[in-house]
Amino acid sequence: MLGCLHCTGGAALLYALYRWVIPAAVQYHGGLALLWHDIIVERMLDTLTQSTRPQRLLGAVQKNATRGDPRSVVKAIDEFCRHKEWAMNVGDEKGCILDSVVSELNPATVLELGTYCGYSTVRIASLLPPHAKLITLEFNPDYAKIACQVIAWAGLEDKIQLVEGSSAEWIPKMKEHFGVKMLDLVFMDHWKDDYLPDTKLLEDCGLLRKGSVLLADNVICPGSPDYLKYVRRSPRYKSQYFRSHLEYTKAEDGLEKSVFLG
Ligand SMILES: C[S@@+](CC[C@H](N)C(=O)[O-])C[C@H]1O[C@@H](n2cnc3c(N)ncnc32)[C@H](O)[C@@H]1O
Numbered sequence: 540m541l542g543c544l545h546c547t548g549g550a551a552l553l554y555a556l557y558r559w560v561i562p563a564a565v566q567y568h569g570g571l572a573l574l575w576h577d578i579i580v581e582r583m584l585d586t587l588t589q590s591t592r593p594q595r596l597l598g599a600v601q602k603n604a605t606r607g608d609p610r611s612v613v614k615a616i617d618e619f620c621r622h623k624e625w626a627m628n629v630g631d632e633k634g635c636i637l638d639s640v641v642s643e644l645n646p647a648t649v650l651e652l653g654t655y656c657g658y659s660t661v662r663i664a665s666l667l668p669p670h671a672k673l674i675t676l677e678f679n680p681d682y683a684k685i686a687c688q689v690i691a692w693a694g695l696e697d698k699i700q701l702v703e704g705s706s707a708e709w710i711p712k713m714k715e716h717f718g719v720k721m722l723d724l725v726f727m728d729h730w731k732d733d734y735l736p737d738t739k740l741l742e743d744c745g746l747l748r749k750g751s752v753l754l755a756d757n758v759i760c761p762g763s764p765d766y767l768k769y770v771r772r773s774p775r776y777k778s779q780y781f782r783s784h785l786e787y788t789k790a791e792d793g794l795e796k797s798v799f800l801g
Pocket of ligand 1: 627628629630652653654655656657658659660676677678679682704705706707728729730733
């Protein structure tokens with residue numbers, strides 16, 4: 540009887556640590572939050588449930604979002620990530636900054652680097668004017684498959700071209716393959732070491748015009764210092780930082796909006 544009580548008490552303590560104590564302790568520290576949510580918890584849940592985080596996120600969309608209603612898809616993902624499982628979407632807080640940049644620019648052609656499960660893709664596409672298009676690149680085929688289903692659930696297939704492959708491979712093919720002349724907006728949210736080389740690639744491929752905007756996520760956490768230095772010092776850009784928080788935490792992160800001056 541006493542042994543059983545010990546067991547139950549131990550399990551309750553472990554659950555409380557996992558569910559509340561550790562998440563609360565790491566939420567002000569970006570590096571620890573990423574280590575906890577993105578490595579430890581994800582691996583543990585993948586093993587326990589024999590599924591992947593993107594599959595569980597898709598399940599939450601199918602259960603809680605209304606087909607054909609992009610905002611309900613965004614809401615279902617945010618609720619899943621705030622209350623069940625953190626995931627590396629731009630998130631609700633920085634998502635509002637993304638929304639305001641998209642609405643202000645009213646872009647005809649948008650490129651997104653890093654689709655993951657399609658959260659930001661849905662946010663951007665739902666705000667685009669008629670006839671505008673969003674091309675989104677994702678090199679992980681498992682993520683791309685999930686994103687395809689999330690986009691379909693939101694009813695936005697007509698506005699979005701999801702391309703499987705790497706930015707280095709596809710940026711040089713943008714003009715010939717997709718008939719892109721110039722990009723009005725590039726949302727950079729792939730691996731942070733790729734921000735700078737891909738910016739230079741976009742310039743070299745002649746995809747930026749005077750007034751094109753680069754909007755880069757996670758410039759503080761995990762951070763992209765070489766990219767920030769480049770856009771802030773180059774006379775070819777006018778750059779501005781939007782302070783916010785790492786998705787679904789209270790640790791500082793932000794978006795850098797850089798207008799190409801030609
Ligand atoms: C932070 S997640 C993107 C989150 C997404 N933009 C959102 O807010 O919902 C980064 C994604 O970029 C993808 N990725 C990283 N480097 C890439 C590259 N060079 N080309 C294409 N995809 C890349 C990763 O597989 C990952 O799914």
